[in-house]
């Protein structure tokens with residue numbers, strides 16, 4: 001597994017992440033979702049540089065030009081709920097990709113511990129394809145691990161790009177350890193040092209799903 005961190009050199013990406021982190025800007029869920037989406041577009045552009053392309057001759061009003069199109073069959077997948085705006089951003093660039101969705105959520109018990117529940121999966125055949133799996137937050141890594149394993153039941157892809165905007169160092173280390181030998185690239189923007197006692201990333205952003213779509217029971 002390879003890890004690519006896209007926050008260096010510093011770019012406008014940092015300003016988008018700053019808005020997502022900022023408690024005052026977080027009161028605007030439309031801006032929060034739009035930041036997830038436009039960061040998805042940035043990740044898609046970075047991932048696009050790793051694809052293979054085939055040339056195609058294009059007829060313009062004045063002549064012929066050769067341009068390039070991805071050769072890979074792409075499948076964009078995401079983890080519900082917070083993955084949806086990020087998914088849409090990636091799909092804005094890979095607009096002909098197939099799509100998949102996996103649900104993963106933390107189900108808390110009375111003593112504050114939680115299990116991750118996967119209750120829904122919808123994805124095409126992945127055999128030989130290039131899969132992008134998006135989720136803005138990588139905290140303990142449990143959701144991504146279970147979602148990855150669930151979706152792999154749909155066939156062995158050629159390569160998987162895992163996309164996370166804000167990761168904890170512990171989450172990055174965990175995913176690296178379990179997918180060490182897999183044809184996987186983990187793309188992250190910021191990596192924060194800490195997880196708190198509830199396994200939230202610190203400083204992080206808080207609960208990405210709630211910030212995008214409101215609290216859930």
Ligand SMILES: O=P(O)(O)OC[C@H]1O[C@H](OP(=O)(O)OP(=O)(O)O)[C@H](O)[C@@H]1O
Nearest residue numbers: 081082105106137139140141142143209
């Ligand atoms: O790495 P982990 O410790 O598993 O935590 C990360 C997960 O938590 C968030 O989802 P959440 O469970 O809050 O669901 P939501 O998107 O519906 O709010 C986030 O979008 C990840 O899926």
Ligand SMILES: O=c1cc[nH]c(=O)[nH]1
Nearest residue numbers: 139200201206207208
């Ligand atoms: O910090 C975190 C951890 C899990 N899920 C989130 O949305 N944020």
Ligand SMILES: [Mg+2]
Nearest residue numbers: 207208209210
């Ligand atoms: Mg959440």
